[in-house]
Amino acid sequence: MRFGSARLSAVTHAAALGLGAMLAWVALPLWREGVMRVNQRSYGLLVEQCDGAMRDHYQAKMRASDEPSRETGLALEAGEVGLIVCQDYDIYQKRLMQADDGEDPAGIARQVDPIDRGSVPFVEAALQDKQPDERLA
Template sequence: MNIKLGSIFVIGLSATYILGMFSTNLKKEIVKTYYETEYSNYVFKCDQVMREHFVAKQMVATSPNDDNVSLLVQAEIGLIDCQDYDLLRKKLLSYGLEESDLSEMGLKAIELKAKDIRKVVEIHEIRYD
């Protein structure tokens, strides 16, 4: 009787753990799917303004004049897009996602453009062997 009860307890505990794990992962997947487009958009925008900020800094370094300084100020204002990205990151972390999940979402966003290459290769049946 005691062995039977014990088994039921262990099975119940395991089931609860598995369900718990499953529900946590399910929640994560739902959050990831829901925010995927928005996150990828912010990843692109932040990347874009950071690149432009770097170029603007280099322009001031190589040709320090009023126009280039003005462009650098504008590029700094443009960095506000990275605040949106940071804010969404914090939000997603608070929803239970981990850094590794965000990294995965970021990689997916970056690789979106790489799909073009795959598509071209498929369409033209380019073979390398």
């Protein structure tokens, strides 16, 4: 009778393993979707801020190289300090990748639903201050 019990135990363990694998296979896309939905707005905001900081730094760098002066040097330093937000963006992106061991959820979040610029007042205000050709740079 012990042999029958061992065989039954092996069957139940195998069934539990198979059921667990199927559940994990179904749950993974749901987990990724949840991670994207929860982090999408704040991640999108950091992407916008970092892009703006890099653009401002690049423009200040070009101005400083074209017209070296104290003012352009200070503007360049201010642009470099503004790049700190890119470190926040990088840390946030790494946290998102740690939450999901598969595909880059941050990349998917950028594709699924881009940030609504109207909901970020300072981004819209900054874009209105710039000339139309600077908005594309």
